[in-house]
Amino acid sequence: AQSVTQLDSHVSVSEGTPVLLRCNYSSSYSPSLFWYVQHPNKGLQLLLKYTSAATLVKGINGFEAEFKKSETSFHLTKPSAHMSDAAEYFCVVNPARILTGGGNKLTFGTGTQLKVEL
Amino acid sequence: GAVVSQHPSRVICKSGTSVKIECRSLDFQATTMFWYRQFPKQSLMLMATSNEGSKATYEQGVEKDKFLINHASLTLSTLTVTSAHPEDSSFYICSAREQYQGEAFFGQGTRLTVV
Numbered sequence: 001a002q003s004v005t006q007l008d009s010h011v012s013v014s015e016g017t018p019v020l021l022r023c024n025y026s027s028s029y030s031p032s033l034f035w036y037v038q039h040p041n042k043g044l045q046l047l048l049k050y051t052s053a054a055t056l057v058k059g060i061n062g063f064e065a066e067f068k069k070s071e072t073s074f075h076l077t078k079p080s081a082h083m084s085d086a087a088e089y090f091c092v093v094n095p096a097r098i099l100t101g102g103g104n105k106l107t108f109g110t111g112t113q114l115k116v117e118l
Numbered sequence: 119g120a121v122v123s124q125h126p127s128r129v130i131c132k133s134g135t136s137v138k139i140e141c142r143s144l145d146f147q148a149t150t151m152f153w154y155r156q157f158p159k160q161s162l163m164l165m166a167t168s169n170e171g172s173k174a175t176y177e178q179g180v181e182k183d184k185f186l187i188n189h190a191s192l193t194l195s196t197l198t199v200t201s202a203h204p205e206d207s208s209f210y211i212c213s214a215r216e217q218y219q220g221e222a223f224f225g226q227g228t229r230l231t232v233v
Contacts, residue, residue: 034221043124043211043224044162090161105152106222108161 002027004093006109014117019078021112023065023091026072033074034092034106035065044090050074061085086116120146122214124225131202131232139197139228141212147192148214152222153185156209168195202232 007022025031032051036044048059055067065076074091091109121144131137141151149170154162166187168174174187184206186198195214199206209229213222 032221036224041209041227041229043122043226044213046221046223049221105164105167110161113159 002029002031002093002107004091004107004109006089006091006112008112009110010113010115012115012117013081015083016080019063019076019081019085019114021076021089021091021114023074023076023109024072025074025091025093027093032094033065033067034094035059035063035074035076036090036092038088038090038111040087047076047089081114081116083116083118086114088113120144120214120216120223122148122212122223122225124212124228126228127226128229129231131230133203133232134201136198136200137202137230139199139210139212139230141195141197141214141225143193143214143216143223146214146216148195148216149192150215151189151195152213152215153187153195153197154211154213156211156227162211165197199230202230204232206230207232 003026005024034049035047037047038044047063048057050057050067058064063078065074067074089112093107123142123144125140151168153165155165156162164177165180166174166176168187168189170189170192176182184200189195209227211227212225215222
């Protein structure tokens with residue numbers, strides 16, 4: 001069984017300050033982990049993914065996340081928030097390694113709404 | 119990244135009619151496609167998993183006769199909401215996974231409003 005917990009349903013930051021969106025997971029298998037962003041009335045866009053290579057993963061738009069197995073965490077960070085970062089963010093876990101096929105279901109966190117203020 | 123196109127982005131229909139939503143993988147072959155429903159300010163709820171050339175696998179509580187899914191080719195899956203009612207109004211999102219790849223690529227979503 002696997003699960004994802006996004007610890008904060010809402011995060012508010014000032015423009016130019018760091019962003020931290022927290023995610024903890026549990027998985028019976030070595031997981032692949034993803035962060036997706038969703039703007040209002042849009043689909044989900046992949047920000048970054050962890051697939052057992054480097055534990056510090058760099059994504060698009062200056063985001064990065066660090067996989068910490070000992071803490072079962074995959075927190076998303078960005079050094080300096082921009083107004084355009086305001087959106088919903090989902091942490092997602094897939095139990096299978098990337099090379100073992102695409103039939104497994106993804107498990108979604110409940111989402112974190114990021115608000116960026118001037 | 120790969121592109122998944124979902125159409126239409128927005129549809130309004132009358133109660134009792136059927137609506138078809140298309141999901142296409144534009145630059146890769148998707149052996150598996152997923153259909154999700156998303157309620158306001160909530161996460162995505164998986165409705166069904168669609169495998170090319172076979173019947174879809176529905177999640178518990180999802181009516182297969184109401185939400186018809188067809189995955190006739192490696193690049194196209196359709197979701198038909200039959201005899202739609204206002205409670206079917208929602209945001210529907212498809213995603214596709216390329217064989218041997220871990221990440222899913224998502225369509226833009228379809229906002230369905232049943233009046």
